Amino acid sequence: MINKVYDTLLTILNKEIQGYISPAEFNLLANSVQLQIFREYFEDENRDKNRENRGLTNKGYANLSFNQRQRIDEFADQSTISHTGTNYVLPSNLYLLEEDGISTPSGIVVEEVERSQINYMRSSEVAPTELYAVYEMIGNTIKVMPASFTNDLEVRYLRVPKEPKWTYFTLPDSTPVFNPSSNDFQDFELHKSEFSNVVVRMLGYFGINLRESDVVQAAETLKDKNNAKDNG
Amino acid sequence: MATSEQYYNSPEDFGNYQHITLQEIVNNYMMSRDGDDYTAMVPRFKVLYQARRGFREFYSDVVKEVRAIELELSPSLMVTLPPDFVNYVRISWVGEDNQLHPMAEDRRMSIAQEYLQDDNYNLLFDDEGEVLQGTSTIPMDDYEAPVKNGYDLGPMNNFVFSTLKFDPNTDLSRKFPNGRYKINRSEGFIQFGSDAESKIIVLEYISDGLFTGSEGLPEDKLRIHKFAESGIIDFIHYQLIKNRRNVPQSEKMRARKEFYNSRRLAMQRINTTRKDELLQVFKGSSVWIK
Numbered sequence: 001m002i003n004k005v006y007d008t009l010l011t012i013l014n015k016e017i018q019g020y021i022s023p024a025e026f027n028l029l030a031n032s033v034q035l036q037i038f039r040e041y042f043e044d045e046n047r048d049k050n051r052e053n054r055g056l057t058n059k060g061y062a063n064l065s066f067n068q069r070q071r072i073d074e075f076a077d078q079s080t081i082s083h084t085g086t087n088y089v090l091p092s093n094l095y096l097l098e099e100d101g102i103s104t105p106s107g108i109v110v111e112e113v114e115r116s117q118i119n120y121m122r123s124s125e126v127a128p129t130e131l132y133a134v135y136e137m138i139g140n141t142i143k144v145m146p147a148s149f150t151n152d153l154e155v156r157y158l159r160v161p162k163e164p165k166w167t168y169f170t171l172p173d174s175t176p177v178f179n180p181s182s183n184d185f186q187d188f189e190l191h192k193s194e195f196s197n198v199v200v201r202m203l204g205y206f207g208i209n210l211r212e213s214d215v216v217q218a219a220e221t222l223k224d225k226n227n228a229k230d231n232g
Numbered sequence: 233m234a235t236s237e238q239y240y241n242s243p244e245d246f247g248n249y250q251h252i253t254l255q256e257i258v259n260n261y262m263m264s265r266d267g268d269d270y271t272a273m274v275p276r277f278k279v280l281y282q283a284r285r286g287f288r289e290f291y292s293d294v295v296k297e298v299r300a301i302e303l304e305l306s307p308s309l310m311v312t313l314p315p316d317f318v319n320y321v322r323i324s325w326v327g328e329d330n331q332l333h334p335m336a337e338d339r340r341m342s343i344a345q346e347y348l349q350d351d352n353y354n355l356l357f358d359d360e361g362e363v364l365q366g367t368s369t370i371p372m373d374d375y376e377a378p379v380k381n382g383y384d385l386g387p388m389n390n391f392v393f394s395t396l397k398f399d400p401n402t403d404l405s406r407k408f409p410n411g412r413y414k415i416n417r418s419e420g421f422i423q424f425g426s427d428a429e430s431k432i433i434v435l436e437y438i439s440d441g442l443f444t445g446s447e448g449l450p451e452d453k454l455r456i457h458k459f460a461e462s463g464i465i466d467f468i469h470y471q472l473i474k475n476r477r478n479v480p481q482s483e484k485m486r487a488r489k490e491f492y493n494s495r496r497l498a499m500q501r502i503n504t505t506r507k508d509e510l511l512q513v514f515k516g517s518s519v520w521i522k
Binding site (some may be wrong): 049052053078109111113114121123125126129130131132134 | 255266267268276278279280281284296450451452
């Protein structure tokens with residue numbers, strides 16, 4: 001997908017021979033756009049679920065929240081973490097934890113508790129037990145209560161999207177040529193349906209970079225149209 | 233799912249099918265919530281808290297599972313309340329015929345805690361400023377019911393009402409032919425009259441179901457009859473929404489009615505009235521009371 005995006009951008013901006021879009025610029029903005037779209041998935045999911053709750057979606061391909069979840073689940077991951085010292089260290093590629101996504105291998109859920117509630121909760125009738133353990137997040141670690149709880153934990157989470165990288169080799173005339181065989185090649189990880197979305201957003205960025213207001217205007221108009229369609 | 237053979241070879245599983253654990257109730261509630269439920273965002277520990285409250289209420293009010301312990305009464309004439317005691321049903325002693333003889337509560341027995349005083353009647357305190365306490369100057373055994381008209385009630389296991397002379401002015405509520413006791417709830421023991429010494433005492437009591445051993449049981453071991461599940465689920469829902477601002481009053485009222493209705497149904501289902509039992513009761517209705 002990444003080369004198709006690159007070529008499409010060059011075509012639209014008509015800059016192929018002038019080389020104003022360098023691979024380095026493209027890679028930098030590609031990562032930014034990918035993260036931006038990824039972050040918006042969660043708001044979209046919330047919007048689709050609200051629609052669902054109002055009875056505005058249907059089964060099958062019209063099940064928007066299910067479709068949205070498929071896009072998000074491209075980044076789903078799972079790993080096992082162990083007790084080290086007093087805490088558990090979370091996976092390094094963690095972007096967001098699933099709600100109730102931390103459990104023992106036997107399926108006992110370890111629940112997240114807001115830090116402001118922990119002290120009252122610990123001295124109440126439902127203080128944490130091995131069966132109803134809770135955790136609070138501290139940086140990239142979690143502290144599980146009760147302190148006697150040291151079981152291994154399975155973590156379900158969304159990982160950080162990998163940075164897209166358009167790799168290339170250069171011809172004698174310095175023209176970059178796409179090289180997907182390179183070791184550090186990385187395609188976009190977004191769903192294929194996001195192709196036009198990526199192009200439009202990158203177009204906006206390059207338009208701003210190139211100070212070409214027509215391009216920016218066109219990109220913004222296209223984006224607004226897409227948004228209006230999504231929210232309709 | 234265990235096979236029949238496995239079941240019959242596992243005494244700890246006998247009768248378990250009629251029960252559901254507190255953990256299962258909480259998990260079922262968490263699992264069954266939809267995204268647009270009023271309680272969809274409520275964390276599990278709050279659901280667990282309400283589930284425990286509901287469990288307690290249903291265990292003592294609906295299920296009414298009576299537990300019993302049997303102890304030989306020591307010379308101290310005191311029995312410590314069981315760890316899961318909430319209220320008692322009946323306190324009896326066991327006769328030689330192995331029949332239970334229900335005792336009566338004597339509310340006049342003193343359970344007062346004595347505060348120590350000096351010669352000027354001022355209270356005495358220890359180094360930490362706490363009042364010094366002694367033993368009551370009114371021993372329980374001194375609280376014998378006054379014997380009127382020379383009635384000798386005799387030892388309680390030989391007492392027969394029919395030996396009493398007729399006296400319409402005798403207050404029989406002050407006679408304790410089967411023995412007497414007083415419960416000291418704050419100190420956690422039952423004090424008995426001296427005539428019950430060395431007898432086998434049977435205490436039948438109700439627990440709230442949440443504490444069934446010396447250390448209490450985890451939620452996956454606390455169990456209640458399946459017929460109570462719907463009622464507890466409705467209790468949880470009602471308790472979780474009743475103080476929320478964004479829940480309409482109509483929903484709160486509906487949830488309240490549903491909870492009371494499911495409690496009534498649970499009570500009816502668990503305490504089934506059977507035809508044979510009614511017939512057995514009616515058989516005694518023609519007996520003449522002399």
